[in-house]
Amino acid sequence: MADLTSEFVGIRSPNPFWLASAPPTDKEYNVRRAFEAGWGGVVWKTLGAEGPPVVNVNGPRYGVVYGADRRVLGINNIELITDRPLETNLEEMARVKADYPDRALIASIMVPCEEAAWKAILPRVAETNADGIELNFGCPHGMSERGMGSAVGQVPEYIEMVTRWCKQYYDRPVIVKLTPNITDIRKPAAAARNGGADAVSLINTINSITSVDLDNFAPMPTIDGKGSHGGYCGPAVKPIALSMVSEIARAEATRGMPISGIGGITTWRDAAEFMALGCGNVQVCTAAMTYGFRIVQEMMSGLSQWMDEKGYRSTADFVGRAVPNVTDWQYLNLNYVTKARIDQDLCIKCGRCYAACEDTSHQAIAMGEGRVFEVIDAECVACNLCVDVCPVEDCITMERLAPGTVDPRTGRVVQDEYANWTTHPNNPMATAAE
Amino acid sequence: MPNSPFTAGIAPGRLPADEIARNFTDLHPPMDAHEAHVAADRCYFCHDAPCTIACPTEIDIPLFIRQIATGTPEAAAKTIFEANILGGMCARVCPTEELCEEACVRMTAEGKPVEIGRLQRHATDTLMARQGHPFERAAPTGKRIAVVGAGPAGLSCAHRLAWHGHDVTLYEAREKPGGLNEYGIAAYKSTEDFAAREAAWVMGIGGIELVQGRRLGDTLDLEALRHEFDAVFLGVGLGGVNALAAEGEQREGVLNAVDFISELRQAADLGALPVGRNVVVIGGGMTAIDAAIQSRLLGADQVTVAYRRGRDRMGASRYEQDLAASHGVRFLFNAQPKAIHDGAIELALTEEVDGALRATGETVSLPADQVFKAIGQTLTTDGGLELMGGKIAVDRSMKTSLANVWAGGDCASGGDDLTVTAVAQGRDAAEDIHRTLAG
Ligand SMILES: Cc1cc2nc3c(=O)[nH]c(=O)nc-3n(C[C@H](O)[C@H](O)[C@H](O)COP(=O)(O)OP(=O)(O)OC[C@H]3O[C@@H](n4cnc5c(N)ncnc54)[C@H](O)[C@@H]3O)c2cc1C
Ligand SMILES: Cc1cc2nc3c(=O)[nH]c(=O)nc-3n(C[C@H](O)[C@H](O)[C@H](O)COP(=O)(O)O)c2cc1C
Ligand code: SF4
Ligand code: SF4
Ligand code: SF4
Numbered sequence: 067m068a069d070l071t072s073e074f075v076g077i078r079s080p081n082p083f084w085l086a087s088a089p090p091t092d093k094e095y096n097v098r099r100a101f102e103a104g105w106g107g108v109v110w111k112t113l114g115a116e117g118p119p120v121v122n123v124n125g126p127r128y129g130v131v132y133g134a135d136r137r138v139l140g141i142n143n144i145e146l147i148t149d150r151p152l153e154t155n156l157e158e159m160a161r162v163k164a165d166y167p168d169r170a171l172i173a174s175i176m177v178p179c180e181e182a183a184w185k186a187i188l189p190r191v192a193e194t195n196a197d198g199i200e201l202n203f204g205c206p207h208g209m210s211e212r213g214m215g216s217a218v219g220q221v222p223e224y225i226e227m228v229t230r231w232c233k234q235y236y237d238r239p240v241i242v243k244l245t246p247n248i249t250d251i252r253k254p255a256a257a258a259r260n261g262g263a264d265a266v267s268l269i270n271t272i273n274s275i276t277s278v279d280l281d282n283f284a285p286m287p288t289i290d291g292k293g294s295h296g297g298y299c300g301p302a303v304k305p306i307a308l309s310m311v312s313e314i315a316r317a318e319a320t321r322g323m324p325i326s327g328i329g330g331i332t333t334w335r336d337a338a339e340f341m342a343l344g345c346g347n348v349q350v351c352t353a354a355m356t357y358g359f360r361i362v363q364e365m366m367s368g369l370s371q372w373m374d375e376k377g378y379r380s381t382a383d384f385v386g387r388a389v390p391n392v393t394d395w396q397y398l399n400l401n402y403v404t405k406a407r408i409d410q411d412l413c414i415k416c417g418r419c420y421a422a423c424e425d426t427s428h429q430a431i432a433m434g435e436g437r438v439f440e441v442i443d444a445e446c447v448a449c450n451l452c453v454d455v456c457p458v459e460d461c462i463t464m465e466r467l468a469p470g471t472v473d474p475r476t477g478r479v480v481q482d483e484y485a486n487w488t489t490h491p492n493n494p495m496a497t498a499a500e
Numbered sequence: 501m502p503n504s505p506f507t508a509g510i511a512p513g514r515l516p517a518d519e520i521a522r523n524f525t526d527l528h529p530p531m532d533a534h535e536a537h538v539a540a541d542r543c544y545f546c547h548d549a550p551c552t553i554a555c556p557t558e559i560d561i562p563l564f565i566r567q568i569a570t571g572t573p574e575a576a577a578k579t580i581f582e583a584n585i586l587g588g589m590c591a592r593v594c595p596t597e598e599l600c601e602e603a604c605v606r607m608t609a610e611g612k613p614v615e616i617g618r619l620q621r622h623a624t625d626t627l628m629a630r631q632g633h634p635f636e637r638a639a640p641t642g643k644r645i646a647v648v649g650a651g652p653a654g655l656s657c658a659h660r661l662a663w664h665g666h667d668v669t670l671y672e673a674r675e676k677p678g679g680l681n682e683y684g685i686a687a688y689k690s691t692e693d694f695a696a697r698e699a700a701w702v703m704g705i706g707g708i709e710l711v712q713g714r715r716l717g718d719t720l721d722l723e724a725l726r727h728e729f730d731a732v733f734l735g736v737g738l739g740g741v742n743a744l745a746a747e748g749e750q751r752e753g754v755l756n757a758v759d760f761i762s763e764l765r766q767a768a769d770l771g772a773l774p775v776g777r778n779v780v781v782i783g784g785g786m787t788a789i790d791a792a793i794q795s796r797l798l799g800a801d802q803v804t805v806a807y808r809r810g811r812d813r814m815g816a817s818r819y820e821q822d823l824a825a826s827h828g829v830r831f832l833f834n835a836q837p838k839a840i841h842d843g844a845i846e847l848a849l850t851e852e853v854d855g856a857l858r859a860t861g862e863t864v865s866l867p868a869d870q871v872f873k874a875i876g877q878t879l880t881t882d883g884g885l886e887l888m889g890g891k892i893a894v895d896r897s898m899k900t901s902l903a904n905v906w907a908g909g910d911c912a913s914g915g916d917d918l919t920v921t922a923v924a925q926g927r928d929a930a931e932d933i934h935r936t937l938a939g
Contacts, residue, residue, distance in 0.1 A: 135542070137541075333569075333570040334570060334572070335570060335571065357545045358545070358547055360545075360562075360563065361545070361566070363563055364563060364566045364567055364570055364572075364575075367567060367575040367578070367579070368567065368571075368572045368575060371572050371574060371575045372572075458534070459533075459534055
């Protein structure tokens with residue numbers, strides 16, 4: 067049986083599934099129930115400085131994007147950090163940690179960008195016996211208007227400075243949570259590393275407006291006729307998060323830095339993908355908000371079944387395994403030639419592949435007598451759009467042309483050896499192949 | 501000339517062999533992976549799911565469906581088997597339209613429930629085809645338990661006890677284990693010898709010694725078992741059949757429906773199994789429906805189910821009734837047998853007044869070469885235990901009136917006479933035995 071226990075920057079948890087800092091981790095009641103359901107750890111809902119807490123709107127705080135059958139694909143929110151007093155949160159955290167010593171409990175913090183503010187809160191957090199802290203440099207709405215959250219996360223110098231304060235006034239692991247609302251994610255990650263961060267976590271939510279009310283001409287969610295941009299999360303943001311994670315995993319300045327993956331993780335497979343791209347563990351918010359805490363059971367059983375099938379004993383056996391295979395476009399093998407193949411026995415003759423290829427691609431699918439759809443090899447550029455739109459799994463597959471055969475589209479013999487753009491004759495900057 | 505549905509009397513081979521073979525294939529063919537994904541995607545992962553509450557074995561249905569949706573049907577199967585080790589058979593035979601699927605919230609929303617039964621089959625088939633027994637026994641406890649009857653209740657109980665590390669001796673009177681899974685369930689629900697394969701797979705956990713040909717009340721004695729073992733579980737089902745109390749019941753051609761079905765289930769060649777041109781089945785439950793449909797599938801020309809009360813009082817679900825109707829079975833309600841003559845049956849028409857059934861005085865006569873009695877089964881061995889409503893009296897933890905004797909399934913009071921309730925009771929009795937022996 068696969069061993070799911072996880073050790074992330076020295077913090078042990080029975081599995082790599084943590085709940086991200088958000089409503090699911092807002093208070094003692096939730097967190098206890100989450101632990102009972104099986105979650106390996108939680109990042110507590112972000113704490114603010116001492117004093118009167120922030121207030122949330124009293125109207126709707128979420129907007130949603132649905133797929134078919136009202137499946138939640140993405141949620142956007144305009145919620146702020148915790149709106150409960152600091153003292154209450156700290157007391158609850160201490161109690162929960164004492165009762166669940168085997169689970170990870172991380173304090174998420176967002177206080178003004180002043181040394182005194184951090185110096186004041188860190189010792190109090192340390193007293194709760196939390197396993198570490200996460201710096202919320204990500205919140206894209208409300209808090210950023212007050213110079214916190216993503217307003218800090220978008221300035222690498224601030225990140226480095228605040229991280230340094232934290233390492234100075236706190237002696238347990240410091241995780242820096244990054245905002246994706248930035249052009250180059252490697253910059254804030256490098257800044258965090260320079261400041262001494264033990265790890266980064268990403269992504270926080272993405273600036274978004276999910277929809278517009280066409281009767282009242284206001285963005286959703288609408289509060290008394292007005293709306294504000296919010297933070298987008300859920301399955302829809304996963305591809306963006308994966309890409310950002312991979313950038314940090316392979317950039318020279320940040321390579322090897324522990325990453326806690328966040329963004330749209332809903333199933334064991336999503337988690338495994340983040341981990342393969344270099345995340346030591348993962349955090350989940352929207353999936354729990356959509357389906358409840360019990361989904362972690364599927365994550366545990368699925369990951370452990372997959373690990374058993376692959377022969378991985380511990381999560382360390384596969385974390386980062388996909389990183390070496392992420393490369394730049396220019397290094398992709400141009401001698402890898404494939405053609406679409408349609409399995410006539412599986413085809414249900416809907417014609418979606420035809421419409422896609424004929425209208426928007428390369429006119430490489432022929433529609434014959436009796437709605438028989440066939441690929442014209444002389445036209446097929448192997449874009450695989452037809453595979454993507456075909457409703458039947460594995461009905462269209464991409465088949466590699468064996469080296470030595472002629473590609474009917476180009477009339478050229480397919481070469482066996484790897485060759486990429488850097489050496490291609492059409493590339494004005496090409497360097498001659500050695 | 502070969503026989504046909506119109507051949508007079510009782511005759512074998514009324515249909516060509518290939519047609520008979522086709523007739524007895526899977527009622528609900530298994531789902532392929534794509535179908536299963538589409539079906540699984542419909543589940544809402546409900547909180548405190550109504551479907552789970554409606555399942556007598558309380559399978560965590562939302563979890564197992566989610567596990568199918570995420571591409572791990574094997575994990576889904578483990579979720580199922582942890583609650584119900586006969587989840588494979590239950591997926592085939594449960595009247596889901598009255599259990600989990602009736603409770604499914606999508607039934608309320610759209611009248612189309614998530615196809616829980618077929619999804620359960622997809623998961624369990626996948627795991628059973630892929631690997632041997634999925635669970636490992638706990639450390640041996642040194643306790644020995646006698647389980648009498650290797651039907652769903654006995655198998656489920658024996659498995660759970662073995663899982664907990666106890667040693668089980670499983671006594672079975674008949675030639676094969678499985679109980680009514682092997683001898684009773686309609687052939688088109690349990691195809692390809694599934695009952696036998698499943699029984700072997702369940703016992704694959706180890707620690708269960710099957711002793712065949714020993715019958716309680718005959719070559720086995722309850723007192724002796726109590727003496728020899730730490731605990732005894734009785735899952736002997738209902739071996740007897742109620743009598744019609746109609747004239748001519750002793751005639752040839754008048755059979756117990758369960759005997760006809762049992763013969764059918766064990767027949768090596770269904771084409772050699774004789775069936776009447778005109779068949780009348782007396783009763784209103786699942787057994788009546790199964791006997792009727794299978795008569796039609798063998799090629800009987802006219803098959804009628806005669807039930808003494810109205811349609812809404814029938815034990816068989818509306819789904820089962822419609823299934824029979826779609827196979828050309830006719831229903832005659834408010835009719836009870838009066839006399840069986842040569843080639844015909846005479847039925848008295850009835851009406852129900854304030855819950856009491858009474859004859860109207862009118863009679864009808866139907867041609868009948870064969871009459872199948874399906875008006876309920878009875879307990880044949882009570883081992884001297886206290887009874888309740890003709891069954892062995894048990895409390896909520898399946899304890900009987902005698903210390904260290906438990907009972908469950910059809911033979912025990914309070915059940916529904918379903919495979920799945922037998923499994924639930926066998927399992928629950930095992931848990932109680934385990935608790936009691938751990939003391
Ligand atoms: C024709 C028919 C169709 C049915 N169809 C369905 C259906 O589609 N779905 C559904 O859920 N339920 C169905 N049922 C009901 C279901 O089969 C039973 O509820 C279930 O099998 C009960 O399980 P059990 O273990 O209590 O008893 P059984 O299955 O009857 O098993 C009892 C076992 O004990 C053995 N035994 C009996 N007496 C002794 C003795 N004295 N000593 C030793 N061993 C003994 C028997 O040989 C048998 O193996 C059907 C029943 C019948 C008759
Ligand atoms: C309603 C809501 C409130 C959130 N509040 C916080 C917060 O207080 N602190 C924080 O670091 N992230 C917060 N997040 C961001 C999540 O922790 C997480 O980074 C993001 O939702 C992406 O993960 P997901 O796709 O699994 O939801 C919040 C998200 C949501 C939906
Ligand atoms: S989810 Fe709960 S708190 Fe939110 S609007 Fe609905 S009832 Fe109110
Ligand atoms: S999209 Fe797929 S199923 Fe539809 S016609 Fe093309 S190959 Fe056939
Ligand atoms: S009731 Fe229906 S939708 Fe809800 S969990 Fe059960 S099967 Fe899924």
